[in-house]
Amino acid sequence: MAEPAIVYCQDGLSTTVGKTAHGLIRFSRRFEVLAVVDRQHVGKDAGTVVLGSPNGIPVLASIPEAVSYCQKRGTPASTLVIGLAPDGGRLSGTQRQEVLGAVKLGLHIVSGLHQFLSEDPDFRREAERAGVRILDVRKPPPREQLHFFSGKIREVKAVRIAVLGTDSAVGKRTTAWLIVDGLNALGVKAELVGTGQTAWLQGARYSIMLDSLVNDFVTGEIEHAVWTAWQEQRPQAIVVEGQGSLLHPAYPGGFEILAAARPELIVLQHAPARTAYDGFPDYPMDPLP
Structure with missing residues (x-):
């Protein structure tokens, strides 16, 4: 309840x-x-x-x-x-x-x-x-409970989808939920892996707090969350919420998700009206290719 x-x-x-x-x-x-x-x-x-x-x-x-x-x-x-x-x-x-x-x-x-x-x-x-x-929520687990990358991501047979962003606060989590809910509505069993506090607060069953982890364990924790979702739910698709931005000067994130989750599909979220990175007006947004 x-x-x-x-x-x-x-x-x-x-x-x-x-x-x-x-x-x-x-x-x-x-x-x-x-x-x-x-x-x-x-x-x-x-x-x-x-x-x-x-x-x-x-x-x-x-x-x-x-x-x-x-x-x-x-x-x-x-x-x-x-x-x-x-x-x-x-x-x-x-x-x-x-x-x-x-x-x-x-x-x-x-x-x-x-x-x-x-x-x-x-x-x-x-x-x-x-x-x-x-x-x-952001307090990390004890070090002895953290996971180092092991390669068990190869056991995951679900299609893995990563939702990344060119800036922070562009709707990555919302888009990830929309994809999960949309797939489930179509009869495609999907599960979200959250990577920040808000996804957990919204009720994501599988979540890590990526930006509070010791760097050595970031990819291992991503891998373990995706693997656990696969082991326990056997979904057809797993959507991984992005964190921060690929190029934001203060909130870089996304490359760890690419490395650890090994996604087959990537959704790139972009705010076309923004001219500068969120919270940093002196840092112009890099143009899309």
Whole structure:
């Protein structure tokens, strides 16, 4: 059963910093999104802001207001999901205090940040007092549990499709889900392998957090996730979500997926109207061939 949740996206809903919230507003099999927090869009429908059409998820100004709204409608939220993905993966001082306030209100915290809130003394103390849990999705497994590339990808008989991008935040994950859902609707059994926190938050059964792994184990973890999906589900197609960008100066990614997943098909996502890389206006986009 999906966990009733509030998505925290303070000051980020209409920017690429809010891309985790965007994914959850589109859909989630892991969480039932009841409300979104962003004071810049108070009173709007989150679906209208992100998707262009309403989906019944209201935007409220603060976490206490969102908690009160959920209680009044008879579906109290149990969890606050951080829907922000800022550069460096850290909350601002104000955002940190607001999320800490959610712990004091009795909400579990699910975070995809690089800043591990479960290791923050203030968060640990307040979580213990409130009896809530803090889950840092991006915290990597212990080294002894990580996989080195072994070549077992050759055992995978499913068609492997990689969705890569010429820039970050161009819709790679959304496209990957659309391909998976479209194939399944046509009777072609397909499975998604997520490579970032948002795919896991949306309910991907097979996921790694590529950008939090030690480099030596990145290809092995990709290979193991694809191989495990094949072993357990026997799909006809496996779609691997891309991460970052092939050429972005701050978020390079994709070559590891090519090397480890050995895809037969590649979908290249591109934003033709962009003139510079996401977040770096002084770095012009490289032209397509």
